[in-house]
Amino acid sequence: MMKITKKTEYALIALKYMQSLESGSVANTTELSERHSIPRELLAKAMQQMARSGFIQTVSGAKGGYKINSDFTQISMDSFLEIMEGPLSLVICTEEHDCPIQESCNISKPLNTINAKMKLFFSNISLAEITS
Amino acid sequence: MMKITKKTEYALIALKYMQSLESGSVANTTELSERHSIPRELLAKAMQQMARSGFIQTVSGAKGGYKINSDFTQISMDSFLEIMEGPLSLVICTEEHDCPIQESCNISKPLNTINAKMKLFFSNISLAEITS
DNA sequence: TATAAATCGGACTAATTTAGTCCGCGTTTA
DNA sequence: TAAACGCGGACTAAATTAGTCCGATTTATA
Ligand code: FES
Ligand code: FES
Numbered sequence: 001m002m003k004i005t006k007k008t009e010y011a012l013i014a015l016k017y018m019q020s021l022e023s024g025s026v027a028n029t030t031e032l033s034e035r036h037s038i039p040r041e042l043l044a045k046a047m048q049q050m051a052r053s054g055f056i057q058t059v060s061g062a063k064g065g066y067k068i069n070s071d072f073t074q075i076s077m078d079s080f081l082e083i084m085e086g087p088l089s090l091v092i093c094t095e096e097h098d099c100p101i102q103e104s105c106n107i108s109k110p111l112n113t114i115n116a117k118m119k120l121f122f123s124n125i126s127l128a129e130i131t132s
Numbered sequence: 133m134m135k136i137t138k139k140t141e142y143a144l145i146a147l148k149y150m151q152s153l154e155s156g157s158v159a160n161t162t163e164l165s166e167r168h169s170i171p172r173e174l175l176a177k178a179m180q181q182m183a184r185s186g187f188i189q190t191v192s193g194a195k196g197g198y199k200i201n202s203d204f205t206q207i208s209m210d211s212f213l214e215i216m217e218g219p220l221s222l223v224i225c226t227e228e229h230d231c232p233i234q235e236s237c238n239i240s241k242p243l244n245t246i247n248a249k250m251k252l253f254f255s256n257i258s259l260a261e262i263t264s
Numbered sequence: 265t266a267t268a269a270a271t272c273g274g275a276c277t278a279a280t281t282t283a284g285t286c287c288g289c290g291t292t293t294a
Numbered sequence: 295t296a297a298a299c300g301c302g303g304a305c306t307a308a309a310t311t312a313g314t315c316c317g318a319t320t321t322a323t324a
Contacts, residue, residue, distance in 0.1 A: 061292025193321025
């Protein structure tokens with residue numbers, strides 16, 4: 001359990017590789033996928049999502065691809081995971097309020113406390129710890 | 133993401149309720165499931181798993197059920213989750229060694245470091261924090 | 265001693281989530 | 295204008311999770 005999804009893993013792999021390139025240089029999805037033996041189309045989704053979120057910049061057209069955003073390493077793992085995979089929460093009632101059994105649920109409060117601590121834990125880990 | 137499974141949630145709900153009972157008293161699955169509006173058969177699986185793991189004790193036969201094990205609160209959330217849901221790991225290569233892309237994977241080491249920290253985080257949370 | 269109430273655990277189905285693919289579109293280079 | 299690239303929606307496939315069913319065993323009790 002507690003697995004990150006493949007999409008997120010691929011995103012991290014790409015980020016790490018891009019960071020090893022000369023600053024300002026452009027990497028494209030095909031190259032990234034071949035170099036790391038990961039499915040191109042799925043990686044493409046991850047790249048697009050990161051671009052939308054401002055972690056990387058799109059360079060469109062032929063010879064295009066993505067450039068890394070210089071300050072991305074300051075992003076916390078908490079934010080990164082939430083953007084790539086949605087809210088970090090141990091139970092649904094952390095996010096929504098329509099937990100079907102919440103009335104009779106006796107562990108909602110303590111779990112939400114632990115959840116907050118867990119988020120804090122991940123917010124203290126920067127992407128730089130992974131990609132540098 | 134990072135959700136615990138329903139089975140684990142049901143297990144915790146049952147534990148918490150059982151702890152509120154007079155010590156030594158027996159609770160059965162039907163009662164627990166009705167009281168908390170959770171699927172009986174699925175809860176039953178959770179109870180059986182906890183019994184096998186020694187968190188609770190089976191009282192078999194008619195008028196049977198489960199008794200809580202006095203020292204269960206000392207269990208860490210890390211152990212509990214691993215027993216209920218398997219290894220806590222952000223990526224498969226934490227558990228096994230046959231990660232298909234591990235050769236070309238550039239983030240395996242840092243993720244494993246973070247994973248170890250995460251396990252430490254959960255090992256510092258006791259079940260008592262949830263069920264007391 | 266028969267019956268009912270309970271756990272046990274395997275096998276099964278259904279639902280949900282994750283993984284991966286396909287394709288038509290817009291943009292830019294050459 | 296053709297080729298190389300990202301965009302994003304729609305789709306299928308695979309895997310995991312949730313939930314159900316049932317036959318077997320144990321025990322209390324009528
Ligand atoms: S209803 Fe959300 S933890 Fe139980
Ligand atoms: S192969 Fe395990 S993290 Fe990439």
